[in-house]
Structure formats: C-alpha cells, structure tokens
Amino acid sequence: GAGVSQSPRYKVAKRGQDVALRCDPISGHVSLFWYQQALGQGPEFLTYFQNEAQLDKSGLPSDRFFAERPEGSVSTLKIQRTQQEDSAVYLCASSLFVGTNYGYTFGSGTRLTVV
C-alpha cells in the first residue's frame, strides 16, 4: 500500500480483556517498529523487527505485551489482561532500509482506551 496501515483505528477494551493491534507496513519495508504514545508525551519505543526477526523487545513494559511478524510483513501487537495504564496510542513505523537516511514512516496509530 501507499502508507503504513494500522487497525483498528480506535479500540475500547474492558480491563482484563486481551487486545490485538495490527500493522501493515509499506510493502518491501524491512524494518518495523512499535511505539507507545501516552497523551501529551513523545512516542516510547516498544520493539523492533528486521524482516521476521524481533531484534529488540527491550521497550515492552511487561510480559503482558507480545509482538510478532511471522512472515516479515504484517505485524501484530498483542496485549493480554489489559490495564488502565495501557491506555495510549500505539504507533507502528516502517523503513525500507536498516539505518535509513529517509526516516521512518508512521501509521495513524491505534488509540486504545481501557475502561
């Protein structure tokens, strides 16, 4: 596609519910990143994939967070037993090359509200 696509755009989850957030990167982009952005804050790094390999997951806040990219294209971020503090916008970004000079292209994000 023309850009990075994320779905759903909005998600309301009851506390304790599991959620799955999807990211469709730009076709052919090698690198894929997940960020969490709380209201009024900058994006916080969660995890990074190069093709299907998850090279860094140091930003995942707890073992309730899990990300995968099994075929090196679409990625899913799963949050188990959601808590109120998980409420945020989850941004996905992709780039064509590793260490690109062209920046990362971000999707519009999924706004997760845990009630």
Place this chain on the structure above:
Amino acid sequence: GQQVMQIPQYQHVQEGEDFTTYCNSSTTLSNIQWYKQRPGGHPVFLIQLVKSGEVKKQKRLTFQFGEAKKNSSLHITATQTTDVGTYFCADLTGANNLFFGTGTRLTVIP
C-alpha cells in the same frame, strides 16, 4: 537510560514570529532525526542530521547539530499557521532504535 530533553515544552507565537526548539542529551547522540506531529496526527519525518556541526535548511526551517553531538536545534523563520504541531527530535542509535525527545508543542496565533 536514554534521555533526550527538549525545551521549551510549549511555545505560543504570533504568526510571522520566529520559533526555535532545542534538543539536549546527556550522552553523545548518534544521528538526529526531526519529526513533526500535527494535533491528532502521527509523526512525520522532516530531516536527519549525521555530522558534528551540520546545518541543513528546508525553506523556512533550519536544523543544526551541535559540535559535540549532544544537542540539536530547529529554527522556523516567520511562522505560519500551518506550522502548528509538536516537534520532536529523535536519536537514531547504532542499533536502529529511535528514541524520541520530549517534544515542543508550537501554537501559532493568527
């Protein structure tokens, strides 16, 4: 851990005035990228700076990388209402992780 601070946190300017945001780090930055995020939008890549002392211009925007690679700045000349948004600097590390600064939210008063 990685800490990239930006000042000011908020800036209100009259349309036509200049605006500057500063990005400071306690550690040496690898490569600096700048992003703009409109209200309700997502970050959009503006530019990357790599070399110590580097200066790049994009129309009314001037980006600088400090000599010691511990700071960077973005200057906008003669702001317009379309410049409204939050400007983030971000450190692109050798491991290809992108760590964002705290951001400066710019409001332009017509």
